[in-house]
Amino acid sequence: xxxxxxxxxxxxxLELFKLHARRSFLGxxxxxxxxxxxxxxxxxSDYRKYEYGDNPRxxxxxxxxxxxxxxxxxxxxxxxxxxxIIIDASSSMFIPADxxxxxxxRDLALTISYVALMSQDSVFLSVPGLYESSICxxxxxxxxxxxxxxxxxxxxxxxxxxxxxxMAKKIRFPGLAIVISDFxxxxxxxxxxxxxxxxxxxxxxxxxxxxxxDILPLENEPHAIAVDSESGQEIExxxxxxxxxxxxxxxxKHTEKLVNYFNSARIAYSLVLAHKATxxxxxxxxxxxxxxx
Amino acid sequence: MNLLPxxxxxxxxxxYMLWLTPVALGALVxxxxxxxxxxxxxxxxxFILQNLKRSGFGKSRFSPPLRFFFELLxxxxxxxxAAGLFRLSANNRVALLIDNSISMDQRAExxxxxxxxxxxxxxxxxxxxxxxxxxxxxxxxxxxxxDEPALRIGGALRAIEKITVQYAHDNLEQSMEALxxxxxxxxxxxxxxxxxxxxxxxxxxxxxxxxxxxxxSNVSIRTQTPNLRDNFAIARIALNTVGLENDSxxxxxxxxxxxxxxxxxxxxxxxxxxxxxxxxxxEEKSIELRAGDTTQLSFDRIPQSMHGFKVSLESLxxxxxxxAADNSYYITTESKREPILLVSQFTPEALGLDKLxxxxxxRLEPTKLSSLTTIPDTVIFHRVVPEAPPSSNTLYVFPPxxxxxxxxxxxxxxxxxxxLWSPTHPVLQYLNVxxxxxxxxxxxxxxxxxxxxxxxxxxxxxxxxxxxxKRNVVLGFEVFPFEGKENRALSILILNILKWLKNSALExxxxxxxxxxxxxxxxxxxxxxxxEEKIVRLPSGEFYLPMPGIIKITSSSKNSLxxxxxxxxxxxxxxxxxxxxxxxxxxxxxxxxxxxxxxxPLIFTLLVFLLLDMLFMNLRxxxxxxxxxxxxxx
Numbered sequence: 001x002x003x004x005x006x007x008x009x010x011x012x013x014l015e016l017f018k019l020h021a022r023r024s025f026l027g028x029x030x031x032x033x034x035x036x037x038x039x040x041x042x043x044x045s046d047y048r049k050y051e052y053g054d055n056p057r058x059x060x061x062x063x064x065x066x067x068x069x070x071x072x073x074x075x076x077x078x079x080x081x082x083x084x085i086i087i088d089a090s091s092s093m094f095i096p097a098d099x100x101x102x103x104x105x106r107d108l109a110l111t112i113s114y115v116a117l118m119s120q121d122s123v124f125l126s127v128p129g130l131y132e133s134s135i136c137x138x139x140x141x142x143x144x145x146x147x148x149x150x151x152x153x154x155x156x157x158x159x160x161x162x163x164x165x166x167m168a169k170k171i172r173f174p175g176l177a178i179v180i181s182d183f184x185x186x187x188x189x190x191x192x193x194x195x196x197x198x199x200x201x202x203x204x205x206x207x208x209x210x211x212x213x214d215i216l217p218l219e220n221e222p223h224a225i226a227v228d229s230e231s232g233q234e235i236e237x238x239x240x241x242x243x244x245x246x247x248x249x250x251x252x253k254h255t256e257k258l259v260n261y262f263n264s265a266r267i268a269y270s271l272v273l274a275h276k277a278t279x280x281x282x283x284x285x286x287x288x289x290x291x292x293x
Numbered sequence: 294m295n296l297l298p299x300x301x302x303x304x305x306x307x308x309y310m311l312w313l314t315p316v317a318l319g320a321l322v323x324x325x326x327x328x329x330x331x332x333x334x335x336x337x338x339x340f341i342l343q344n345l346k347r348s349g350f351g352k353s354r355f356s357p358p359l360r361f362f363f364e365l366l367x368x369x370x371x372x373x374x375a376a377g378l379f380r381l382s383a384n385n386r387v388a389l390l391i392d393n394s395i396s397m398d399q400r401a402e403x404x405x406x407x408x409x410x411x412x413x414x415x416x417x418x419x420x421x422x423x424x425x426x427x428x429x430x431x432x433x434x435x436x437x438x439x440d441e442p443a444l445r446i447g448g449a450l451r452a453i454e455k456i457t458v459q460y461a462h463d464n465l466e467q468s469m470e471a472l473x474x475x476x477x478x479x480x481x482x483x484x485x486x487x488x489x490x491x492x493x494x495x496x497x498x499x500x501x502x503x504x505x506x507x508x509x510s511n512v513s514i515r516t517q518t519p520n521l522r523d524n525f526a527i528a529r530i531a532l533n534t535v536g537l538e539n540d541s542x543x544x545x546x547x548x549x550x551x552x553x554x555x556x557x558x559x560x561x562x563x564x565x566x567x568x569x570x571x572x573x574x575x576e577e578k579s580i581e582l583r584a585g586d587t588t589q590l591s592f593d594r595i596p597q598s599m600h601g602f603k604v605s606l607e608s609l610x611x612x613x614x615x616x617a618a619d620n621s622y623y624i625t626t627e628s629k630r631e632p633i634l635l636v637s638q639f640t641p642e643a644l645g646l647d648k649l650x651x652x653x654x655x656r657l658e659p660t661k662l663s664s665l666t667t668i669p670d671t672v673i674f675h676r677v678v679p680e681a682p683p684s685s686n687t688l689y690v691f692p693p694x695x696x697x698x699x700x701x702x703x704x705x706x707x708x709x710x711x712x713l714w715s716p717t718h719p720v721l722q723y724l725n726v727x728x729x730x731x732x733x734x735x736x737x738x739x740x741x742x743x744x745x746x747x748x749x750x751x752x753x754x755x756x757x758x759x760x761x762x763k764r765n766v767v768l769g770f771e772v773f774p775f776e777g778k779e780n781r782a783l784s785i786l787i788l789n790i791l792k793w794l795k796n797s798a799l800e801x802x803x804x805x806x807x808x809x810x811x812x813x814x815x816x817x818x819x820x821x822x823x824x825e826e827k828i829v830r831l832p833s834g835e836f837y838l839p840m841p842g843i844i845k846i847t848s849s850s851k852n853s854l855x856x857x858x859x860x861x862x863x864x865x866x867x868x869x870x871x872x873x874x875x876x877x878x879x880x881x882x883x884x885x886x887x888x889x890x891x892x893x894p895l896i897f898t899l900l901v902f903l904l905l906d907m908l909f910m911n912l913r914x915x916x917x918x919x920x921x922x923x924x925x926x927x
Contacts, residue, residue, distance in 0.1 A: 092337035101337070184338035217336050224332045228339040235342050236331055246350045250341050 002146035005107060006114075010279050014111060017283075017292040018119045021081055021176055021203050022268075047071040080137075081121040082175030084202065085109045086167055089127045089152060090160040091229035092182055096213045104277040105180045105209050106149045111282055112178055114142045115292050124171070127152060128163030132170075158230035161189040168196040177202035178291065182209055187257050194267055204267040205291050208258070211274040215251065216244060306377025306890075313375070317368055325361050363906065370899040378891045385425040388477040389414060389449075392484035393456055394433040394463035396864040399485070399524070399615040410483045411453050417481065418449050428477070429453060432468040432484075434461035434807045460618065460806035460840055460859040465873050486873045523552040525582065526619035526865040530604050532626065542595040546604045546622065550582040551866045557581045557609045562592045564599035567852055570822035570845050572603050601625040601843040601854040603823060619865045623823065623843050623856035626650075633791070636662060637675035644675065645774030652791065671794050675773065682765075686794040689767040694735060699767055702736040702752040709734050713748035720746055720757060720766060720789045728782045735769040743767075757793075766790050804844075806859035809835040818847040822854070 050059060050070035058072040087109050093102045113123045118139050125133040125145055130152055133145055157163065160181060171177070177197045183190055183206070197204055218224045218239045225236045237243065255271070262269040268289040272282065286292045305311065336342070391414065397407040418427065427449040429439040440452035465484060472480055528547040544562065558580050563572040576592050595602070605621040608614035632653045641647050641654035657665060659677040671686045678689060678696035692699045714726040726747060736752030739745055746755040746766070758765040768790075772783045804810045813819065814834035821828065823842035831837050838844065838857045846853050863871055 095335055095337045182337060184340045186340070211337070214337055217342065218334060224334045226339050226342050227333055227335045229335050229337055231339075233339050233343075234333070235339050235346055237342060237346065243345065243350045246348065247341060247345050250344050250348070254341060 001143055001150060002110065003103075003107060003150065005279060006110065006146070011114065013279075013283070014114050015118050017115045019081060019083060019112070019116050019121060019176065020290055020293045022290070023203060046074050048074055081116070081119075082135075082173045083112065083116040083121050083123045084171050084175060084177045085112055085123065085125045086164060086177065086179045087125070087127045087149075088160045088164070088179070088181030089130050090157045090163075092184060093209070095229040096211065100277075101182060101209050101211045101214075101274045104272060104274045104282075105207075106152075107277070107279075108180050108207055108209070108272065108282055108286070109178075110142065110146055110149065111279075111286065112291065113145050114139070117142055122175075125149075126167050128160065128167040129157045132167075161185065161193060164193045165196050168193065168200060171197070171200045171202065174201040175203070176205065176291075178205045178207060180207045180209060182211075182214060183258055184210075184214060184254075187254075187261060190258065191261060191265075194265060198265070204265070205289050206258075206262055206267050206269045207285070207289070208255075208269070208271045209274055209277075210271065215248075215273075217247070219244075304379050306379060308376060310376040311372065314372055317372060318365075321361070321364060321368055322357075325357055363902070367899060367902050367906070370895050370902070374892050374895045374899065378895060380891055385422055386443075386477045386479075387421060387425050387427045388430060388472055388475070388480045389417075389427060390430045390432055390436075390465070390468055390472065390480060390482045390484075391439075391453070391456055392433070392463045392465060392482070392486070393431045393459050394864055395458060395460050395618050395859065395861065396463065396485055396616065396867060396870070398458040398618045399522075399867060400617070401615070405458065406485055407456065407458050411456065414453050414483055415450055418446050418453075421446060429456075430468065430472070431456055431459075432464045433459040435464060436468040436471050458618070461808075462861050462864060469873075482873070484873060485867075486870045522615065522867040523554070523556075523613040524616045524619070524865055524867045525550055525552060525556065525558060525606060525608055525614045526616070526860065527604055527606055527622040528587070528860055528862070530602075530622045530624050532602070532624050541593075541597055542599075542626075544592040544595055544602060544604070544624070546590045546592070548580070548582060548588050548590065548606060549862070549865065550584060550586045551868050552582075552613050553584050553868065554613065555581060555583045556613050559607045559609065560590055561603075561605050561607070562595075563603040563605070564595065565601045565603075565822060565843065565854070566598060567600045567845075567854055570601070570843070570854065572601075572823055572843070575599070575602070597626075599626075601822070601856070603843065616865060616867060618841075619860055621841060622860070623841060623858055625843060625854040625856045632669055632671070634669045634672045635675065636672060636677055636679075638677075639675065639773075643774065645776055648775055648777055649788075649791070671791075676771075684763065686763055687765045688790055688794060689765070690773065691768065691771045692735065700738040701769070702738040705733055705735045706749070706751045707733055709749045709751060709754075711747055711754070712750055713745075715744065715746050718744065718746055718757065719793045720755075720786070722789055724785045724789065725782060729786070730782075731770050733770060737767055737769045764794050766794065804838050804855060804857045806838055806841045806857050809833070809837050810855075810857075813846075816846050816848045817850075819844050821845075 047060060047063065048071065050072050054072045058074075060071050060073050063069070063071050087105050089102065093105060109125060113125060113136070116123050117136060120137070123133070123136045123141070123145070125131075125136070125148075127149075131148060133148060136142075136145060164179070168177075177200070179193065179197070194204055194206070212219075218226060218237060223236075223238050225234050227234050239247075259269060261267075268291060270285045270289045272285045283292070391407075391410065393407060397405065397410065399406045421427070423446070425446060426443045427446065428442055429444065429449055429452050431437050431439055439455055441448065444452055463484065463486070465482070465486065469480070469482065526549050528549045530544060530546040533543045533545070546560065548558065548560065550556070560578045560580060562575045562577070564575045565572045575595060578590060578592075580588060580590065582588055592604075602624050603621060604624075607620065614620065632655065635641055635644070635646065635654050635656045636659055637644065637656065638659060640656055646652070646654050655669075662677070662679055669685060671688075672683055673688045673690065674692070675690045676693060678692045678698045680698070682698060689699055692701075694701055694705065709731055711727050711729055711731070715721055729747070731749065731754060734749055734751070734754050736749065736754065737756060739753050739756055740758070742760065743756045743758045743765075745753045746757055748754065754769045756767055758767075772787055775784055775787055777784050809831055810816075810819070813836040816836060819828045819836045821840075821842045822845050824840065826840055826842070828839070828844065829837045841858045842856075844855050844857060846855055
């Protein structure tokens with residue numbers, strides 16, 4: 001079962017896309033991605049000396065003619081790509097409830113999963129602290145993933161960093177890793193998460209989901225006591241124009257640091273605004289990262 | 294607008310309560326900071342907001358709404374009430390002390406000195422500023438407020454008409470002392486007494502406390518009638534039973550002259566009976582009294598059928614006797630019966646003492662002497678002697694031979710004669726001592742300090758003692774029963790002894806005018822026979838006697854007559870009135886201004902504000918609900 005936004009038209013649209021990895025990874029089965037494994041494929045890789053038992057069809061006769069030595073062609077095998085999707089389900093993703101940050105994050109994950117599964121890639125989806133899927137193959141697995149994600153709701157989780165690190169350490173197979181979160185946390189925490197994932201030899205992508213409440217909090221309550229949804233910390237603020245301007249400046253500064261880090265760490269990054277998260281927007285966001293093509 | 298005078302007029306009864314101001318103000322501000330419009334809102338993350346606050350932005354500033362100032366006003370009113378805000382009143386507080394003693398009744402023609410003083414008081418009142426608050430006091434018989442304690446000028450002018458002369462001493466010094474240290478701007482005394490010379494000098498020194506106290510002696514009277522201060526008065530009268538017949542009275546009257554010249558006076562004696570309580574002329578005498586002299590008149594052989602007497606005098610030239618109030622004196626036979634305790638195994642009737650009408654004998658049996666708790670003024674020990682001498686005037690008649698208090702010199706003797714007697718002692722006055730027939734006499738041992746009265750060959754038959762104003766007479770022989778003319782010598786002796794012990798002739802007691810008759814609560818009725826004046830029964834039950842005269846008392850269906858008098862030599866001596874000293878009066882430092890407590894109006898204002906606040910909140914709530922309903926309907 002998939003969310004209502006996954007209409008048949010949208011799904012058909014998604015089938016035209018394919019996930020793209022910036023480098024080759026070893027797969028587990030035949031797929032649509034060039035693997036580091038050498039074998040039978042389409043894309044020529046290199047030559048090696050003929051050995052008894054090699055298929056004579058792979059002998060490069062032209063090279064033989066030139067060198068009077070027998071060489072066989074080696075090809076990159078096309079294997080599947082392991083796609084690891086990590087979704088932040090801490091309390092901040094569910095607050096404010098009407099901004100549907102979690103829903104957008106969920107839809108992003110399912111979109112990526114569908115594209116991957118339809119391209120014969122394998123998908124591992126985890127919601128640190130809440131949910132871990134099995135390694136999914138084939139297009140039908142999307143329904144299982146959709147049903148599982150639809151059942152999830154805010155459990156008041158906090159400390160996404162700790163959960164994400166635990167999850168990251170469980171990833172054994174290289175491939176893609178996509179982290180979907182609001183990333184409203186200190187940069188060092190983000191660096192720690194991605195550092196751990198990088199150590200797993202993963203191609204990293206960060207998708208940030210922000211809602212209007214993150215961009216301009218307390219807009220209708222100029223004098224309020226803001227309570228952190230995860231830590232419960234309280235801050236009393238008077239949100240006048242100057243304060244709002246300063247907040248925007250600080251948010252941009254944080255985002256800038258985030259982008260700088262991702263750039264320096266060669267992590268693909270895209271910002272998705274929850275209040276504008278139409279399917280087209282989602283696709284364009286994913287496309288902008290180069291994740292899907 | 295100059296606020297400085299207003300600020301100097303403001304004060305606080307409990308200024309330390311103002312220390313609560315910063316606490317209260319802080320609490321109000323804190324309440325508004327906490328109350329304000331700060332709403333708790335859960336946000337996804339305060340990560341950026343923390344940085345915002347660290348950079349100094351978003352701090353809540355205290356921006357109070359209009360209601361804050363309204364509540365601040367209410368808080369201020371509460372604090373002012375707690376601190377006891379008062380305003381020093383600008384009222385001019387004046388006390389007028391009017392001497393309404395008997396001397397103020399002196400008259401030139403028809404107007405008394407008090408009437409003229411009232412005119413003086415009115416002129417003074419009309420000279421006062423309009424913001425004056427006046428308290429009028431009268432001094433006689435005691436300091437008393439006339440009408441209300443604080444009167445405006447109009448009220449004071451009406452109140453002084455209520456003042457009347459009292460048959461009493463002026464009580465000025467005590468009254469002025471009572472007025473000391475009270476919150477008056479000035480105290481003005483209206484009296485016929487002059488001020489002391491020392492006070493006149495100190496007035497020239499302009500001492501503030503004395504400046505505020507002024508003395509108004511009515512000089513105008515003296516200038517109008519230079520001879521107005523001459524006066525004659527009856528100082529006292531006494532009624533004696535005469536001799537042995539006991540069937541008539543002698544009345545003696547003491548007349549004082551407070552005049553500068555000799556004057557002829559007419560003295561009239563009037564009498565009334567109990568059954569016909571109307572005063573009728575008994576006798577009239579004319580005397581001439583020298584200036585400043587005192588004389589005694591006697592009216593003899595007054596029939597004992599009369600019970601009440603009035604002696605009055607009249608100067609042939611009225612202008613030499615300006616005070617008529619002291620020209621009369623009253624006496625009755627029943628006004629006072631001297632109590633005497635008889636310690637004897639015989640009753641007063643058995644001893645013939647019931648014939649002595651002017652004494653009230655109560656008997657105590659000798660065996661019950663130890664039970665006596667209060668010793669009366671005069672005691673007769675008849676054939677008995679106590680263990681210890683009592684503290685009273687005492688007559689010992691024929692003491693027993695065995696007693697320790699009055700030792701006998703020798704054994705009793707029979708039929709002895711008097712050899713010596715005291716020629717001047719009052720006890721033996723009018724007595725033919727040798728005619729005393731002494732049948733049995735115990736010769737007495739004369740104690741130290743005693744004066745022998747009657748000597749016999751065997752010793753002392755009678756002696757007297759005086760010690761610490763107490764008098765004793767000891768008779769070594771029997772004098773009872775009292776037989777009157779049947780035994781004249783002994784009867785005279787008994788009468789003289791009782792007279793000497795009581796230290797007076799029968800000066801019948803009287804009630805004091807301008808006072809409540811003591812113990813008159815048991816009377817059923819009382820009325821004057823000598824005047825139309827009414828006797829008022831006080832709430833305490835006692836009867837108030839406003840003036841001298843003879844009153845008829847009905848008690849337990851029995852009628853009696855009693856005398857009411859007043860005489861004071863100082864009041865009658867108009868020639869040389871005693872100066873009154875002003876130094877007795879000192880006014881307190883804060884007497885200049887009266888504190889007007891503003892707490893009550895503050896509380897009233899506070900309640901009005903609170904009511905408005907409640908109404909406003911209620912109205913605001915209703916408007917909000919109307920607005921909400923309206924938006925919902927849309």
